[in-house]
Amino acid sequence: MSYTYILECSDGTYYCGYTNDIDRRLAAHNSGRGAKYTRGRGPVTLIYLEIFETKEEAMSREFHIKQLTRAQKEELINGPENMAAKRKR
DSSP states (O other): OEEEEEEEOTTSOEEEEEESOHHHHHHHHHTTOSOGGGTTSOSOEEEEEEEESSHHHHHHHHHHHHTSOHHHHHHHHHSTTOHHHHHHO
């Protein structure tokens, strides 16, 4: 499985990425070994998650999410299909 995710950084900004191991990737972001953007902006919180069968699907979805405005990303985050919200239950 592959995942597309959105993190909320401690400064209130969003970061979107993809991975094949969401727990490991989240730990990397929070330890300062994640993406350059999230270094110095931690701790980060997983606020959105989608699951895909292939890496290519996850990468494509990441690209599309990055094209959205902040308001559109917030609609996505608050929508019922958000797997991160379901994961926290």
